[in-house]
Amino acid sequence: MMLKDKNIALYVTGGIAIYKVVDFMRTLIKKGAKVRVAMTKSATEFVTPLTFQILSQHEVHLDTFSEKDPEHVAHVDLADWTDIAVVAPATANTIAKMAAGFADNFVTSSLLATKQPLFIVPAMNTDMFNHEATQENIQTLKKRGAYVVEPDTGFLAEGYEGKGRYPENERIVEELEQFIISSTADLPLKGYKILVSAGGTKERIDPVRYITNDSSGKTGHAIAEAAYQKGAEVTLVTASELKAPQAIQTVRVDSAKEMYEAIDERFAETNILIMSAAVSDYGVAHTATSKMKKERDSETVSIELAENPDILKTMGQKKEQQFLVGFAAETDELEKYAQKKLQEKHLDMIVANEVGRADRGFNVDDNQVIIFTSDHDKIEIPKTSKKNIAHILIDKIVQELEIEE
Numbered sequence: 551m552m553l554k555d556k557n558i559a560l561y562v563t564g565g566i567a568i569y570k571v572v573d574f575m576r577t578l579i580k581k582g583a584k585v586r587v588a589m590t591k592s593a594t595e596f597v598t599p600l601t602f603q604i605l606s607q608h609e610v611h612l613d614t615f616s617e618k619d620p621e622h623v624a625h626v627d628l629a630d631w632t633d634i635a636v637v638a639p640a641t642a643n644t645i646a647k648m649a650a651g652f653a654d655n656f657v658t659s660s661l662l663a664t665k666q667p668l669f670i671v672p673a674m675n676t677d678m679f680n681h682e683a684t685q686e687n688i689q690t691l692k693k694r695g696a697y698v699v700e701p702d703t704g705f706l707a708e709g710y711e712g713k714g715r716y717p718e719n720e721r722i723v724e725e726l727e728q729f730i731i732s733s734t735a736d737l738p739l740k741g742y743k744i745l746v747s748a749g750g751t752k753e754r755i756d757p758v759r760y761i762t763n764d765s766s767g768k769t770g771h772a773i774a775e776a777a778y779q780k781g782a783e784v785t786l787v788t789a790s791e792l793k794a795p796q797a798i799q800t801v802r803v804d805s806a807k808e809m810y811e812a813i814d815e816r817f818a819e820t821n822i823l824i825m826s827a828a829v830s831d832y833g834v835a836h837t838a839t840s841k842m843k844k845e846r847d848s849e850t851v852s853i854e855l856a857e858n859p860d861i862l863k864t865m866g867q868k869k870e871q872q873f874l875v876g877f878a879a880e881t882d883e884l885e886k887y888a889q890k891k892l893q894e895k896h897l898d899m900i901v902a903n904e905v906g907r908a909d910r911g912f913n914v915d916d917n918q919v920i921i922f923t924s925d926h927d928k929i930e931i932p933k934t935s936k937k938n939i940a941h942i943l944i945d946k947i948v949q950e951l952e953i954e955e
């Protein structure tokens with residue numbers, strides 16, 4: 551989402567990690583970014599420009615003096631076109647030139663003409679990376695506002711272990727998305743603190759058994775990401791095993807009680823609470839401290855359940871400036887029950903969905919929901935991905951809060 555329609559100037563310099571950059575570029579394109587590539591001469595010794603040309607569907611810039619269009623100066627043109635400049639892999643040599651302000655080839659000239667944010671992925675020999683000169687150059691670039699990805703420590707092309715390895719694509723893309731968000735000033739939820747709950751709580755019976763439900767946490771995790779992409783400071787309280795981006799503060803919980811405590815602790819300083827978790831209404835009254843044994847002389851056993859705190863209802867009672875969003879998972883009479891919960895829990899918005907159907911709801915990628923607001927708005931969202939629903943929901947909240955986009 552963050553990379554969609556972004557103009558990314560990709561500067562490729564001469565290191566053995568180039569073959570990994572090809573894949574990185576494909577990920578950027580798949581995420582909707584427009585990529586233009588410039589390479590140094592030494593970069594072309596490792597991979598031919600043709601690879602980048604075919605994948606970016608655009609000519610690769612190589613030479614400052616091969617000006618094909620008399621009306622434009624190519625390296626300045628590329629700099630002006632750029633939303634974000636990425637140098638990957640960045641060699642010690644190019645990093646040094648950038649720090650000193652050199653403009654002795656297409657890459658360094660265009661970088662010097664770039665006013666937009668700069669994202670650098672160093673990859674080199676461990677001794678070159680640790681050298682004081684390189685470290686000082688990196689510090690200089692950071693001081694000027696550039697983002698420098700920390701290289702991995704691991705097996706280097708030289709055949710030994712060390713720091714300097716080009717990191718996994720996934721981490722680079724994640725850090726790039728974070729950098730774009732942090733360097734975009736006008737996101738609507740900047741300054742907002744959002745608390746999102748996700749997943750199905752686990753109520754322990756004994757050390758190896760628990761009661762839970764079918765909730766996967768996909769919706770809650772997607773909501774946390776959508777809010778983060780709109781600039782919010784997000785805390786995700788989750789009972790799900792799903793991963794969350796590093797920039798989202800993630801609190802892992804099991805039971806409804808743990809979830810309650812995690813939310814209650816943070817509620818006062820929260821602006822928006824979105825309770826998408828499937829919280830168990832009942833917990834086990836007496837959790838056994840050792841594994842329960844099979845009852846030999848009885849065909850039935852019973853486990854006593856005790857009511858759990860209703861997190862959302864309690865927050866509804868405590869609410870001051872907070873905007874509260876609840877979920878209602880119903881098998882029948884969707885609208886009636888959703889409206890009832892909206893009122894009883896003092897919510898500003900409720901997302902209602904039908905459960906008990908195989909093609910939507912719990913543990914699948916798609917869902918179909920209706921959003922009801924306390925001011926009697928009703929938005930029906932036809933079946934779509936949970937990711938899309940998350941974005942629509944966040945947009946609706948922005949609209950309800952009358953935040954200017």
Ligand code: CTP
Nearest residue numbers: 825826827829831859860861862876877878879
């Ligand atoms: N919820 C909560 N704490 C609970 C139970 C539910 O915070 N102990 C929240 C859920 O996260 C959801 C909303 O309340 O946002 C509605 O949950 P749901 O279980 O559908 O409603 P209940 O009030 O428990 O009513 P019922 O189970 O009878 O439908």
